[in-house]
Amino acid sequence: xxxxxxxxxxxxxxxxxxxxxKSVDLQTRCGASFSDIYKPVQIQVNEDSDCTWSIxxxxxxxxxxxxxxxxxxxxxxxxxxxxxxxxxxxxxxxVLCPNSPRIDVFETPGxxxxxxxxxxxxxxxxxxxxxxxxxxxxxxxxxxxQINGYSGSxxxxxxxxxxxxxxxxxxxxxxxxxxxxxxxFTEIFLEVDAVCRFDFIALYDGPTTxxxxxxxxxxxxxxxxxxxxxxxxVVLSTDYANSYYGFNLNYVALPENNSSSLFCSGEKMTxxxxxxxxxxxxxxxxxxxxxxxxxxPVSSNPIAFNVPYTSCGTVRKVEDHVISYTNIITAxxxxxxxxxxxxxxxxxxxxxxxxxxxxxxxTENDIIQESQExxxxxxxxxxxxxxxxxxxxxxxxxxxELNNTLxxxxxxxxQDPGLTLFTESCFxxxxxxxxxxxxxxxxxxxxxxxxxxxxxxxxxxxRFSFSAFKFIEEYPSVxxxxxxxxxxxxxxxxxxxxxxxxxxxxxxxxxxxxxxAVVGPIRLKRQSDVDPLGPVSEKxxxxxxxxxxxxxxxxxxxxxVNVLLVAFIVLRxxxxxxxxxxxxxxxxx
Numbered sequence: 020x021x022x023x024x025x026x027x028x029x030x031x032x033x034x035x036x037x038x039x040x041k042s043v044d045l046q047t048r049c050g051a052s053f054s055d056i057y058k059p060v061q062i063q064v065n066e067d068s069d070c071t072w073s074i075x076x077x078x079x080x081x082x083x084x085x086x087x088x089x090x091x092x093x094x095x096x097x098x099x100x101x102x103x104x105x106x107x108x109x110x111x112x113x114v115l116c117p118n119s120p121r122i123d124v125f126e127t128p129g130x131x132x133x134x135x136x137x138x139x140x141x142x143x144x145x146x147x148x149x150x151x152x153x154x155x156x157x158x159x160x161x162x163x164x165q166i167n168g169y170s171g172s173x174x175x176x177x178x179x180x181x182x183x184x185x186x187x188x189x190x191x192x193x194x195x196x197x198x199x200x201x202x203x204f205t206e207i208f209l210e211v212d213a214v215c216r217f218d219f220i221a222l223y224d225g226p227t228t229x230x231x232x233x234x235x236x237x238x239x240x241x242x243x244x245x246x247x248x249x250x251x252x253v254v255l256s257t258d259y260a261n262s263y264y265g266f267n268l269n270y271v272a273l274p275e276n277n278s279s280s281l282f283c284s285g286e287k288m289t290x291x292x293x294x295x296x297x298x299x300x301x302x303x304x305x306x307x308x309x310x311x312x313x314x315x316p317v318s319s320n321p322i323a324f325n326v327p328y329t330s331c332g333t334v335r336k337v338e339d340h341v342i343s344y345t346n347i348i349t350a351x352x353x354x355x356x357x358x359x360x361x362x363x364x365x366x367x368x369x370x371x372x373x374x375x376x377x378x379x380x381x382t383e384n385d386i387i388q389e390s391q392e393x394x395x396x397x398x399x400x401x402x403x404x405x406x407x408x409x410x411x412x413x414x415x416x417x418x419x420e421l422n423n424t425l426x427x428x429x430x431x432x433x434q435d436p437g438l439t440l441f442t443e444s445c446f447x448x449x450x451x452x453x454x455x456x457x458x459x460x461x462x463x464x465x466x467x468x469x470x471x472x473x474x475x476x477x478x479x480x481x482r483f484s485f486s487a488f489k490f491i492e493e494y495p496s497v498x499x500x501x502x503x504x505x506x507x508x509x510x511x512x513x514x515x516x517x518x519x520x521x522x523x524x525x526x527x528x529x530x531x532x533x534x535x536a537v538v539g540p541i542r543l544k545r546q547s548d549v550d551p552l553g554p555v556s557e558k559x560x561x562x563x564x565x566x567x568x569x570x571x572x573x574x575x576x577x578x579x580v581n582v583l584l585v586a587f588i589v590l591r592x593x594x595x596x597x598x599x600x601x602x603x604x605x606x607x608x
């Protein structure tokens with residue numbers, strides 16, 4: 020009976036795949052026009068071709084075109100041989116070259132056009148695509164999205180039931196920095212095809228579908244793969260026939276160096292171990308803790324620790340204005356006698372001015388290993404509506420009136436309440452890359468603009484304001500860049516407590532922690548920028564004033580016209596008066 024079931028399965032797969040092969044429209048002619056709601060198309064063209072296929076669909080529908088085979092002349096240049104995809108207005112959506120990935124997807128409202136051009140090399144080119152259209156809100160499946168974490172699973176819609184037809188799902192997976200992603204498919208059950216034309220899973224080794232293709236999978240199989248970085252993009256595409264169970268994928272983040280990794284952000288340290296590495300030392304995840312033994316790993320596969328800067332025994336240190344955080348992961352040994360190595364993983368994050376220095380070393384019976392990475396402080400710069408700094412300005416660009424006061428706050432993303440900020444310099448530029456011309460508001464903590472004003476700073480933020488200046492009036496857009504200093508709040512000799520520094524005062528050295536933050540653009544509010552509707556009461560007042568002015572002007576024009584008309588008539592009559600009415604002397608007796 021099991022043998023019969025296996026044979027039945029293979030016959031079913033072969034027959035259904037063959038059935039779909041028969042339904043594929045093989046295009047050997049040069050161009051055609053399609054109006055079907057969906058259609059699989061296999062295009063075969065020879066040398067010296069320049070052919071266009073039209074997909075005619077209603078303008079209120081979205082047309083999706085999925086390329087799964089792109090077999091062009093790899094020796095040809097893209098300018099000589101390509102597939103160009105255009106929208107209904109003949110605007111280019113994209114160009115597929117001989118060296119382009121075989122998988123590509125385009126979406127556009129309404130109709131679309133495919134133009135295939137080839138060079139003079141004598142060979143057959145093959146392109147397979149599937150197109151379908153759908154009305155707004157009628158997409159076959161809602162799936163995909165952004166996934167962050169140490170481990171988990173991704174599965175097709177309805178899994179373990181049959182996946183929907185016309186599904187197009189894109190998952191963007193990101194694990195902590197300095198890790199790679201280990202992938203294991205526990206099941207893949209899609210339509211069987213030797214080259215995965217119909218239903219397929221495409222894996223991209225990076226954050227987007229523009230990243231290199233790791234693999235394309237279909238049929239009835241399992242697979243294990245590994246990325247080269249901490250990001251992965253997974254795409255599932257299905258067509259109109261032969262729906263099966265889809266797939267299930269398990270993922271886990273592993274250290275890049277196969278043993279351990281450390282990543283420092285502005286808020287915490289993240290440590291990840293390969294479980295096999297810890298097992299090789301004779302321990303498991305449940306035996307590892309931080310200095311505070313109540314703080315253990317947040318995941319066992321991989322073994323991951325989130326180490327806060329302000330708890331779990333983390334030691335904060337300030338030395339020569341450098342702020343560092345240190346914690347230790349140790350293995351708990353039970354019993355009086357142990358034959359296992361005593362291990363300690365010492366982690367230190369030094370928050371540098373342009374980077375975050377990550378140092379981790381492991382002690383195994385006095386054997387020390389070290390690693391180092393770089394990163395940046397996370398400082399944001401935001402506009403606020405008033406000086407109480409409660410309501411941020413969300414619109415961009417930010418329209419202002421000349422001489423209005425702008426309120427800004429620089430914020431350091433951190434959980435450490437012992438850090439404070441000081442705004443050291445600020446300048447404006449008409450360009451986002453801050454090339455000339457520029458206008459200086461603040462330099463070395465000294466105000467260069469008479470309207471600049473500092474507000475009291477607090478834990479992790481600095482506030483200031485200035486008036487919109489003439490510089491803004493001269494350019495359509497203005498950007499601000501401010502450089503802030505990050506200090507220990509309890510350090511009386513820090514840069515944050517020294518205020519304005521002139522050239523004659525000593526240099527504080529390279530250990531001062533400085534970070535740049537950018538905000539903008541700012542644009543001057545002109546008459547045309549005012550809301551055309553405006554408040555009803557204001558509009559009525561404006562309309563009334565306008566009507567009164569118009570009536571007054573009209574009255575003056577009418578009066579002038581009448582005066583000119585009377586003058587014209589008098590002049591005309593005086594010229595045409597008959598002689599009998601001319602003045603004559605009276606006869607005398």
